[in-house]
Amino acid sequence: MGTKFEVNNDGILYLGSQSSDPSSPTEGQIWYNSTVNKIKYYDGTDVITTTGYYGTPWYFDSDKYTVYDNFNSYSTGTFSSNTKWTASSNNYIVASTNAGGDTKEVEMRSVDTTNKLVTLKAIDLTANKSTWFRYWLSHTYVGQGTGGTPRAYVTIDGGTNYYEIYQGGMGQNANVSFANEILVVALGSGVYDVYSGGKKVISSNTPSTFELGIKIQGVDRTSVDEYVRIYIDDVRQQI
Amino acid sequence: MGTIFEVDNDGIMYLGTQSSDPTSHVAGNLWYNTTDKKLRVSTGDTIVTMGDEDATEPWYLSSTYYDVYDDFDSYSTGTFATNSKWDIATVNTGQCNITASTTAGGTTNELQMYQAVSAGGSAPEISAIANAMTDNLSVWARLWIWQVKGSGYNNIVRTSYAYVTVDGGTTWTTIYTGGVYSNLNVKTALQVLIVALGDDKYDVYCGGKKLASEQTASPLEFGVRFLGVNTTFSTGYAYMYMDDVRQLKG
Numbered sequence: 492m493g494t495k496f497e498v499n500n501d502g503i504l505y506l507g508s509q510s511s512d513p514s515s516p517t518e519g520q521i522w523y524n525s526t527v528n529k530i531k532y533y534d535g536t537d538v539i540t541t542t543g544y545y546g547t548p549w550y551f552d553s554d555k556y557t558v559y560d561n562f563n564s565y566s567t568g569t570f571s572s573n574t575k576w577t578a579s580s581n582n583y584i585v586a587s588t589n590a591g592g593d594t595k596e597v598e599m600r601s602v603d604t605t606n607k608l609v610t611l612k613a614i615d616l617t618a619n620k621s622t623w624f625r626y627w628l629s630h631t632y633v634g635q636g637t638g639g640t641p642r643a644y645v646t647i648d649g650g651t652n653y654y655e656i657y658q659g660g661m662g663q664n665a666n667v668s669f670a671n672e673i674l675v676v677a678l679g680s681g682v683y684d685v686y687s688g689g690k691k692v693i694s695s696n697t698p699s700t701f702e703l704g705i706k707i708q709g710v711d712r713t714s715v716d717e718y719v720r721i722y723i724d725d726v727r728q729q730i
Numbered sequence: 731m732g733t734i735f736e737v738d739n740d741g742i743m744y745l746g747t748q749s750s751d752p753t754s755h756v757a758g759n760l761w762y763n764t765t766d767k768k769l770r771v772s773t774g775d776t777i778v779t780m781g782d783e784d785a786t787e788p789w790y791l792s793s794t795y796y797d798v799y800d801d802f803d804s805y806s807t808g809t810f811a812t813n814s815k816w817d818i819a820t821v822n823t824g825q826c827n828i829t830a831s832t833t834a835g836g837t838t839n840e841l842q843m844y845q846a847v848s849a850g851g852s853a854p855e856i857s858a859i860a861n862a863m864t865d866n867l868s869v870w871a872r873l874w875i876w877q878v879k880g881s882g883y884n885n886i887v888r889t890s891y892a893y894v895t896v897d898g899g900t901t902w903t904t905i906y907t908g909g910v911y912s913n914l915n916v917k918t919a920l921q922v923l924i925v926a927l928g929d930d931k932y933d934v935y936c937g938g939k940k941l942a943s944e945q946t947a948s949p950l951e952f953g954v955r956f957l958g959v960n961t962t963f964s965t966g967y968a969y970m971y972m973d974d975v976r977q978l979k980g
Contacts, residue, residue: 506743506759513742519762521740521769529783534767541769542783547925550938551921555783591939621786625938628918658917665889665909667916668819672938676786686791688937689872689921690835729786 506530512538548625550674550727559616559726562595570597570611577612577704585722590627590670592724599639599721601709612649612704613726621729622675622703627722630659630667634717639710641719645673646706647683648698653706655689659719675703678728745769746926751777766794779979789924789978790870796976799863802839810841810858817859817953824854824956829971834874834919836973845890845958845968858976859898859953868978869924869952874971877908877916890968891957894922894941896932898951905936908968922951926978 508525518535530541549555560575560582570582583598590596599609616622632642640660644653659667674686678695685693701724710717745762752761757774769780779794789795800815805828812818818826825844836838845854863869877890892906908916923935927944934942956970 507741509742516742517744518764518767519745519747520742521745523761530769530780532762532769536767537854539767539769540783541780548788548923549783549785550788623938627937627939630916631790656918658915660915661909667906667908668887669906669908669918669920669943670937670939671918671920674788676791678786688874689790689870690874690919729784 500524510531523600549621549729554730556623556727557728559613559622559728561593561725562597562723563593565595567595575613575615577610577614579608579610581607581609582611587722589629589722591723596722596724597722599705599707601707601719602717607709608706609709610650610704610706611723612646612702614649614702616698616701616703617728618701619679619681621677622727623672624703624723624726625670626705627670628649628657628668629720629722630661630718631720632661632665632717639717641710641717642708643719643721644706644708645685645687645692646704647675647696647701648695649700649702650704650706651698652696654685654687654692656692673703716728733836768794776979788922789868789880790976793980796870797979799860799869799975799977801837801974802841802972803837805839807839815860815862817861818855819855819857819859820831821855822852824856826856826858834872834971834973836872836971838900840874840971840973843954843956843970843972845956853957853959855955855957857899857953857955858972859895859951861898861951863950863952863977864928865950866928867928867946867950868926869922869950870977871922871952871954871975872973873920873922873954874973875906875908875916875918875920875969876971877968889959892920892970893955893957894934894936895953895955896924896934896942896945896950897947898949899953899955901945902955903934903936903942905941922954924950926950 506523509522510525521532524531532539533674565584567584570578570584572578581600584595585598587596600608601609619689642655643657645656646653676684681697683696695714705721748761749764755772759772761770771778807828807830810826810828822898823846827842828839829842832842843856889909893902894905895902920937925933930946930948931944958968
């Protein structure tokens with residue numbers, strides 16, 4: 492056997508200090524990495540970097556994610572397809588903080604008449620990385636009579652399969668508004684779970700290409716003013 | 731001094747392997763659990779599981795890190811009254827039931843907060859406040875809102891509001907507003923996350939948006955409230971389901 496670990500007179504165990512991780516650790520070994528100032532251990536498969544405990548989800552901690560797109564770099568106006576996004580019509584970049592964003596958000600707007608469909612799809616996200624975005628939904632109806640039943644959906648395979656995350660129907664001078672979130676948990680090897688509002692809506696899905704998207708479907712109305720708006724900001728992906 | 735830990739020639743401490751957590755421990759005890767491959771430390775009162783900073787899931791999706799405060803499965807279906815865990819208050823026609831349902835993604839039973847108001851009736855209100863949570867630990871709950879306008883039609887809108895509190899109801903934060911019309915409905919799932927910041931302070935998130943910052947609560951009393959407004963001519967219904975209220979382990 493090699494070094495014996497002893498404690499100092501203060502009774503506190505001293506782990507020693509390693510400037511780099513060991514090349515061939517054994518399950519159950521623990522050390523302090525002085526380069527990143529973290530305690531690490533080996534679980535038999537991976538070196539685990541400890542983080543105390545889970546006080547907050549990773550997507551609230553800016554050290555743990557990259558902002559895929561916070562939309563602040565786009566000009567206000569219609570948001571069209573580009574290298575990052577495939578977008579249908581009725582998308583806008585607006586200056587708003589509805590979803591808690593910094594400055595600008597994408598507004599997906601479905602306005603009465605002919606079941607208007609609006610889609611937005613991220614096309615260059617990194618596969619096998621957990622991804623998160625927040626949206627804020629506002630459904631407004633100003634008019635007489637019965638409103639429609641618009642819906643919202645999420646996809647992770649570019650739109651081959653969509654899963655319903657909101658259904659709404661209401662009447663005169665009413666509105667529905669709330670914030671919600673989509674969390675895609677990467678399970679590795681191209682497998683993903685998707686949560687909406689904390690509820691698992693897609694389980695162990697294996698898209699051929701990871702393309703996260705959202706779709707809102709408007710209502711078939713021609714004589715009233717009914718709007719469904721979804722604001723998206725700060726699409727985040729785990730580092 | 732007790733056992734002196736020895737190490738291999740690489741100079742790195744080897745904690746040994748424990749297939750289960752010790753039944754007795756003192757603050758500062760540290761061990762490696764081979765069953766779930768996690769590092770644990772004792773605070774004296776509780777056991778803290780060290781997190782993995784590269785984990786892909788939030789703590790509330792991994793049963794390693796939370797205790798189920800109440801999944802409601804242990805209750806019989808029927809009217810849900812005040813008990814050792816919950817203070818329930820209803821006003822007017824508001825009702826609180828345990829239903830056998832999986833609408834909020836639960837396993838068996840859920841807490842259903844039900845509003846029904848007749849034409850000309852008064853605004854129903856229901857609240858459920860937890861009264862035995864551990865202070866300074868984060869809390870999570872999933873909600874599912876289903877708002878239905880009953881039969882008949884008129885020009886009066888039925889509106890509901892949902893709120894959340896961390897201080898037993900002194901301060902309420904709005905998380906949802908909704909209005910429905912004849913024979914229509916609104917459906918959506920929401921989640922509430924209370925992040926404990928220490929020193930009896932909490933941030934309140936709903937749907938990933940921070941709705942309240944550094945609210946002080948001592949003791950922590952998490953709660954939800956569902957409020958309807960009265961209609962003049964018609965009947966309206968609204969349901970909010972809550973399931974799997976969870977709290978971060980020690």
